[in-house]
Each structure stands twice: as structure tokens, then as C-alpha cells.
Amino acid sequence: MNRRDFASMLFTHAVGTPAVVYGLTQAPAFAQEKYPSRPIRMIVPFPAGTAPDVSARFVAERMSKTLDQPVIVDNKPGASTIVGAQQFVATRPDGYNLLYTANVTLSINPHVYKKLPYQVSDLIPVTRTLAIPFVLVVRSDSKLKNLSDLIQEAKRTPGRLNYSSYGVATAPHVAMTYFCNNAGVSMTHVPYKDGGLVDLLGGSIDTAFSPVADVLQYLKTGKLRALAVSSAARIKSLPEVPAVAEMFPGFDGDSWHALFVLKGTPQSIADQLAAAARGVTASEEFSKFLADMGLVPAGDSPVQFASFLTNDSRRWEKVVKDNKISAE
Known part of the structure; x- marks a missing residue:
């Protein structure tokens, strides 16, 4: 699969649980x-061919070389x-x-589902491989020229503007809800299995956090206009586009991919896997791929990633609970 195919299929969701202490427990005795x-x-x-699958295969193939065993x-x-x-x-x-x-596995699911067949504490952080910024977009012919225009229009006609996402409790949905909470506005959510980009381009959807x-x-061909990005700061691929955080300090709505081992894994093995994975994420090849x-690219250490997860989960827990988002 080439990069354009990967790009066209990118979708995401969001992460973790609050006040969880992430760490390895005493490992059982293995031979x-x-x-x-x-x-x-x-x-x-x-599924095979989706963005997490494609990025996982990139990481797995290169970890295989370091570990001298297939990673399948x-x-x-x-x-x-x-x-x-x-x-x-x-x-x-x-x-x-x-x-x-x-991120959906750890930071959203525990807050939107009443019961899960896994505990967040079962999943021990190895490394966060990459971050996925969202872009607040409108059609190029929209009268909304910047973030202030969007906010003013949403305040003038509450609920009239609509936005698409990949579905209830997916990362784009929760990120837009987070934005609306910060901006003090309301817009109508229209969930799509495919994210609704076709209808956004066609004019029946006003905006999206994609x-x-x-x-x-x-954006490069001028069919869409970017109003802001979800990252804590501007991103290299869209340096002229402001971050939402420039208007609402502390805003950070990115999604991510990451690698985990199971609770109880021997520390020496977890360390070896972390070193192999971070060797991939630190490579120039990986940066070019993304x-x-x-x-x-991210490449957090296990300790850094654990701290990140706790904060990330608390953020999304508040959004989910304040807005009564449920995926039952």
C-alpha cells in the first residue's frame, strides 16, 4: 500500500483512563x-489496510530486524x-x-462503555509511535474564513452548523465536542461510517475535525480550507494554520497509535521491546514515511508514555462525561 492509499484511509478514535498507575508487576517465573x-x-x-494496520506493519517489519525474529x-x-x-x-x-x-482503546472506551472485557491496567505502555493531528476544515468556498468566523457563526445560530465524524465516540467526534466546549458553541453532529468527507466536499456538511x-x-489542491489544527502547537505540514490552542490555551486534541505489552511481562523483555520500537520511531525512514x-513521529519512553496516557485519559473522560457521550 502506498502513502496516498494509507492517507486516504486514515481514521482514528481516542484514549486511556484517569489516575491509573502504569507499570509492570512482578513477572511470573518463565523458563x-x-x-x-x-x-x-x-x-x-x-481491519487489514486501515491506518493502524499499515503503520503497525511498518513498525513490525523493522522491529523484526532488530529482534532477529519475525514480528507478525x-x-x-x-x-x-x-x-x-x-x-x-x-x-x-x-x-x-x-x-x-x-487511543480509543484506552482513553475513550473506558469512559463510554459501562463494561469492558479488559482493564486499562492490563495494558502496559511500550511506546507511542505517532501522533495524528486533526484539522478543522471547511470547503474552500465557505464564508467561514478563519476560526473566529466559525465561532461567531455558531454562536449566532446555535446548532445550525453541522459537522461530520466517523461515528459516536470516535476521536473526531470527541475532539469536535472538546472544541465546542472550549468555544462555548453548539453544532449538530452527523456521524458517518466513512467520516463524511464526500458530503463535506459536496456541501451538505459544513465542517469537520478530520x-x-x-x-x-x-488542502493542497484548494478544495478545502483549514481553520485550525488540534495539536498543542502548529504542525510542520501546515505551518500557516493556527493551532486551536492559540485561541484556547491548553487545547490538545490529537489522536495517536501506540504499542503495549501485557501486565506481568518481565521488565527485561519490555525494555528490549521498547528499545526496538523506539529505534524505529526515531529513524529518518519513519519520519519520511509519515x-x-x-x-x-512520537517515540515516548515507557515512563513518558505512561504520564501522557494519564493526562490524555483525564481530558477525554471529562469531555465524555460533561457531554453524556455513550457508545452502548
């Missing part, structure tokens, strides 16, 4: 053997990543099963 001595399975709770992607899609996460937590914590997922890779080509799509 001493060189790790890894056999292939490693990387569970991806998304195993797609287990379904139920907003719940199917794959459930299968992952049923495995043995020996480092031969990994979970590569997006993953950057979905819309970058339309650059054309506007994505941002």
Missing part, C-alpha cells in the same frame, strides 16, 4: 531462555477495538504477544 527465541505476534484491533501482525478488528483488546489480555505475559492500537491525512491532499501524510 529462562534467550528472548526472543520464536516469532512475536502483534495484535492489531483494526494479526488483525483482530471489531467493536471499537474491544475484540482485539480482549484477545490480547487473554494471552500469556511473556512478550510474544503485543498490542498495537489507537485526521490530517484524510484532508491534506484537498511526513507526506502530516503525521508526527
Whole structure:
């Protein structure tokens, strides 16, 4: 799959749980053997060909070279990543099963579902591989020229402006809700299985907070106009577009992909996996792979990622609860 195909399929969701202490517990006693001595399975709770699958395969292939064992992607899609996460937590914590997922698994699902077949504390952070900025977009012929115009129009006619997303409780939906809360406005949510980009281009949808890779080509060709980005600061791919945080300090609505091991995995194995994964995310090859799509390499250490997850989860928990978002 080429980068344009990957870009066209990018979609995301959002993350974690509040006040969780992320860390490895005392590992069970396994027979001493060189790790890894056999292939490693990387569970991806998304269908083949989707963005998390494509980025997971990039990471897995290069981790294989470092670890000198195949890292095999195993797609287990379904139920907003719940199917794959459930299968992952049923495995043995020996480092031969990994979970590569997006933020929905940890930061949104625990707040929108009353019951889950996994606990956030079961998933131990290895590294966050990449960040996915969202772009607040309108058609190029829209009378809304900037973020202030959008806010003023939404305040003038509450609920009249509509926006699309990939569905209730997906990251674009929650990110736009977060924006509306900050701006003190209301708009009408129209969920689409495919994100609604066709209807946005066609004129029946007013705006969207879309993953950057979905819309970058339309911004470059002038079919869409970017009003703001969700990142804490401006992004390299759209340097002229302001961050929402420039108007509302502290705003950060990006999505992400990341790698996890199971609670109880020996610390030495977790460290080895983290080093292999971060070797990929720190590479120039990975940066180039992401650059054309506007994505941002991350590569947090396990400690940095754990702290990030706690803060990220608290943010989305508040948005979900304040707005009574439910995915039951």
C-alpha cells in the first residue's frame, strides 16, 4: 500500500483512563531462555489496510530486524477495538504477544462503555509511535474564513452548523465536542461510517475535525480550507494554520497509535521491546514515511508514555462525561 492509499484511509478514535498507575508487576517465573527465541505476534484491533494496520506493519517489519525474529501482525478488528483488546489480555505475559492500537482503546472506551472485557491496567505502555493531528476544515468556498468566523457563526445560530465524524465516540467526534466546549458553541453532529468527507466536499456538511491525512491532499489542491489544527502547537505540514490552542490555551486534541505489552511481562523483555520500537520511531525512514501524510513521529519512553496516557485519559473522560457521550 502506498502513502496516498494509507492517507486516504486514515481514521482514528481516542484514549486511556484517569489516575491509573502504569507499570509492570512482578513477572511470573518463565523458563529462562534467550528472548526472543520464536516469532512475536502483534495484535492489531483494526481491519487489514486501515491506518493502524499499515503503520503497525511498518513498525513490525523493522522491529523484526532488530529482534532477529519475525514480528507478525494479526488483525483482530471489531467493536471499537474491544475484540482485539480482549484477545490480547487473554494471552500469556511473556512478550510474544503485543498490542498495537489507537487511543480509543484506552482513553475513550473506558469512559463510554459501562463494561469492558479488559482493564486499562492490563495494558502496559511500550511506546507511542505517532501522533495524528486533526484539522478543522471547511470547503474552500465557505464564508467561514478563519476560526473566529466559525465561532461567531455558531454562536449566532446555535446548532445550525453541522459537522461530520466517523461515528459516536470516535476521536473526531470527541475532539469536535472538546472544541465546542472550549468555544462555548453548539453544532449538530452527523456521524458517518466513512467520516463524511464526500458530503463535506459536496456541501451538505459544513465542517469537520478530520485526521490530517484524510484532508491534506484537498488542502493542497484548494478544495478545502483549514481553520485550525488540534495539536498543542502548529504542525510542520501546515505551518500557516493556527493551532486551536492559540485561541484556547491548553487545547490538545490529537489522536495517536501506540504499542503495549501485557501486565506481568518481565521488565527485561519490555525494555528490549521498547528499545526496538523506539529505534524505529526515531529513524529518518519513519519520519519520511509519515511526513507526506502530516503525521508526527512520537517515540515516548515507557515512563513518558505512561504520564501522557494519564493526562490524555483525564481530558477525554471529562469531555465524555460533561457531554453524556455513550457508545452502548
